[in-house]
Amino acid sequence: xxxxxxxxxxxxxxxxxxxxxxxxxxxxxxxxxxxxxxxxxxxxxxxxxxxxxxxxxxxxxxxxxxxxxxxxxxxxxxxxxxxxxxxxxxxxxxxxxxxxxxxxxxxxxxxxxxxxxxxxxxxxxxxxxxxxxxxxxxxxxxxxxxxxxxxxxxxxxxxxxxxxxxxxxxxxxxxxxxxxxxxxx
Amino acid sequence: xxxxxxxxxxxxxxxxxxxxxxxxxxxxxxxxxxxxxxxxxxxxxxxxxxxxxxxxxxxxxxxxxxxxxxxxxxxxxxxxxxxxxxxxxxxxxxxxxxxxxxxxxxxxxxxxxxxxxxxxxxxxxxxxxxxxxxxxxxxxxxxxxxxxxxxxxxxxxxxxxxxxxxxxxxxxxxxxxxxxxxxxx
Numbered sequence: 001x002x003x004x005x006x007x008x009x010x011x012x013x014x015x016x017x018x019x020x021x022x023x024x025x026x027x028x029x030x031x032x033x034x035x036x037x038x039x040x041x042x043x044x045x046x047x048x049x050x051x052x053x054x055x056x057x058x059x060x061x062x063x064x065x066x067x068x069x070x071x072x073x074x075x076x077x078x079x080x081x082x083x084x085x086x087x088x089x090x091x092x093x094x095x096x097x098x099x100x101x102x103x104x105x106x107x108x109x110x111x112x113x114x115x116x117x118x119x120x121x122x123x124x125x126x127x128x129x130x131x132x133x134x135x136x137x138x139x140x141x142x143x144x145x146x147x148x149x150x151x152x153x154x155x156x157x158x159x160x161x162x163x164x165x166x167x168x169x170x171x172x173x174x175x176x177x178x179x180x181x182x183x184x185x
Numbered sequence: 186x187x188x189x190x191x192x193x194x195x196x197x198x199x200x201x202x203x204x205x206x207x208x209x210x211x212x213x214x215x216x217x218x219x220x221x222x223x224x225x226x227x228x229x230x231x232x233x234x235x236x237x238x239x240x241x242x243x244x245x246x247x248x249x250x251x252x253x254x255x256x257x258x259x260x261x262x263x264x265x266x267x268x269x270x271x272x273x274x275x276x277x278x279x280x281x282x283x284x285x286x287x288x289x290x291x292x293x294x295x296x297x298x299x300x301x302x303x304x305x306x307x308x309x310x311x312x313x314x315x316x317x318x319x320x321x322x323x324x325x326x327x328x329x330x331x332x333x334x335x336x337x338x339x340x341x342x343x344x345x346x347x348x349x350x351x352x353x354x355x356x357x358x359x360x361x362x363x364x365x366x367x368x369x370x
Binding site for chain 1: 202348
């Protein structure tokens with residue numbers, strides 16, 4: 001940012017309001033569809049997000065969950081506690097890190113997470129359906145590189161790396177069988 | 186969409202999860218910054234959004250507010266009611282439309298909305314700060330045309346037109362004076 005172009009207040013408020021409208025609209029749509037997807041499993045979005053993060057990190061601290069799940073630390077803790085009560089995860093300390101509490105999925109927790117993925121139906125997701133015309137036009141889904149750059153600036157590089165790694169790992173570990181998402185043997 | 190490219194379940198869940206992470210991260214950032222901005226005026230985000238929509242539509246029905254503000258009809262109604270109690274808006278019927286209730290800002294409501302704009306400080310908005318490197322690189326803010334296309338698919342063309350018109354009207358009606366945003370005389 002050596003050569004900063006002066007930016008008017010007006011441009012700033014217009015840009016911020018545009019992002020406000022777009023991100024609210026997208027998130028509210030995702031929130032509704034996500035909720036519908038996992039409702040049969042008696043989970044809410046925060047609980048499912050915790051299972052997802054703990055599944056992929058293979059032991060996540062409460063602050064990892066709060067950071068990568070974009071939720072308050074207290075929210076991360078309280079919903080993790082509820083999942084523990086249901087026997088879906090356990091709290092533990094690491095040998096080399098006695099200060100932090102880590103969350104590890106139990107066998108039941110892992111199985112429930114995999115069941116939710118098996119139950120996923122693409123047509124129930126508005127953002128996916130809304131992106132199909134772009135995919136049919138360009139042959140691939142939009143990459144949102146500008147959005148990712150903004151998110152990286154706000155939440156730090158590790159936030160973006162974490163979710164890109166999650167997607168990469170997911171891509172490698174899962175496969176499609178008879179129209180359902182299952183873990184590779 | 187005549188030539189649909191077959192899309193795997195895996196691609197679908199990965200794309201939906203990517204949009205979920207990005208839109209949640211952006212919206213939570215915007216939500217926090219928006220709240221900080223308008224807190225001195227004893228308004229919450231829904232109330233400020235209602236003032237904004239009613240200001241620009243010059244008389245908005247409750248369903249307009251719910252639609253363009255991406256909130257439930259009951260949320261739109263309840264917060265409009267609170268603003269009415271504070272004397273910031275009035276409910277009324279239109280001569281040619283007796284079925285719907287319209288919300289019109291009072292002089293006090295308009296003034297309060299203008300005061301919030303005067304108090305706007307760009308540096309308090311994470312998404313704006315995060316977009317500055319892109320602006321310095323390309324000479325303009327990102328347009329998010331793919332995101333807008335997805336939002337148009339989900340919420341309909343009038344949702345996108347409404348907020349583009351709002352921004353256009355804002356651009357024409359406001360100017361910068363001594364580092365503050367004010368309405369043109």
